[in-house]
Amino acid sequence: MHPPGTESVFTTLGKTKGLIKQGRERLEQTIKASSSRLSSYTERVVALMERSKSPDGNSLPSSPTDNINLGPSANPNAKPTDFDFLKIIGKGSFGKVLLAKRKSDGRFYAVKVLQKKSILKKKEQNHIMAERNVLLKNVKHPFLVGLHYSFQTKEKLYFVLDYVNGGELFFHLQRERCFREPRARFYAAEMASAVGYLHSLNIIYRDLKPENILLDCQGHIVLTDFGLCKEGMEPEETTSTFCGTPEYLAPEVLKKQPYDRTVDWWCLGAVLYEMLFGLPPFYSRDVSQMYDNILHKPLQIQGTKTIAACDILQGLLHKDQKKRLGAKTDFLEIKSHVFFSPINWDDLYNKKITPPFDPNVAGPADLRHFDPEFTQETVSSSIIRTPDLAASSSSATDAFLGFSYAPNDED
Secondary structure (H helix, E strand, O other), rough: OOOOOOHHOOOOOOHHHHHHHHHHHOOOOOOOOOOOOOOOOHHHHHHHHHOOOOOOOOOOOHHHHHHHHHOOOOOOOOOOEEEEEEEEEEEEEOOEEEEEEEEEOOOEEEEEEHHHHHHHHOOHHHHHHHHHHHOOOOOHHOOOOOOEEEEOOOOOOEEEEEOOOOEEEEHHHHHHHOOOHHHHHHHHHHHHHHHHHHHHHHOOOOOOOHHHHHEEOOOOOOOOOOOEEEEOOOOOOOOOOOOOOOHHHOOHHHHOEEEEOOOHHHHHHHHHHHHHOOOOOOOOOOHHHHHHHHHHHOOOOOOOOHHHHHHHHHHHOOOOOOOOOOOOOOOHHHOHHHHHHOOOHHHHHHHOOOOOOOOOOOOOOOOOOOOHHHHHHOOHHHHHHOOOHHHOOOOHHHHHOOOOOOOOOOO
């Protein structure tokens, strides 16, 4: 059940276009990250479809500032025709995610295919390369999606990722409205473990939200989408880039003040609150009002939640980052909070705790937890086509030098 007064937020599709237009007009002036998450799954589909539309087809001027040279490709032989691309399973601002079967061994992967022109037009190549860099470091953690290898053509970038088909946490949360406390605690613990690992590598995630959290076939969480990660962040170091997703922005980010890794613990608090109550903690359909709520409105905790749940939410969602839970000893503070006392962290890391929900997928071809709006779309032949090298400008390729990657042990 929803807390009182929240039912009206789940609006009909007929109101969606107006909301999207209104939100975009406000957000485009202030934020360069994800579009605002809307209040129903149907609305979100429309928003994603709008975001994924290609910009106009004008050619890109070549510029020396576009060049990102991270070294020679480690996997020059990989190509799109190595795969059978079966279904579209997701969309974003710069391309699509597809279920693909590798021809050589029949293994399934999620292949993220990005349009170079779209990335360059929006000057987002640094974020894409940051995502690739973080993915290379994820192989040692059970709750972070793994990159197997990456490669590029003249027109596109390809991330070959773990295939995870238990569905977005957003999908399940929208369907069930909210979770009971033990289930929310399990997911929050796995998220905290993943974020704590990134922090140990001096990486701030900055975009923790239900859309970026997948469930695997067993029901464990898998964190995805590392485009907003900030590398090289020592424990006391701060940054000031204004980015994130509106519902989950910490007060210090909104104030454009220097912030540190505690922004991730704010986001964890916001996601935990949403899992327990069905909406983000300071949500308003009016984005300006929501920002004002984040900055000034006291946290409201309604209903019959345990003292431990109320306490951790108050700690994680403290408006002063220096007093926020996690500000002193980072992940160690989160682990030791009484809310997580039922969690054996070693067992959690080793996936010895049975997940509270089984996605019940039959196999890789079972797409029941993906949006039909995506899976029913025809896969474009351009995904597979390798363009004639002589027919393309080299400027787009030069901007992504070093993107391609293959680990030494990849078969």
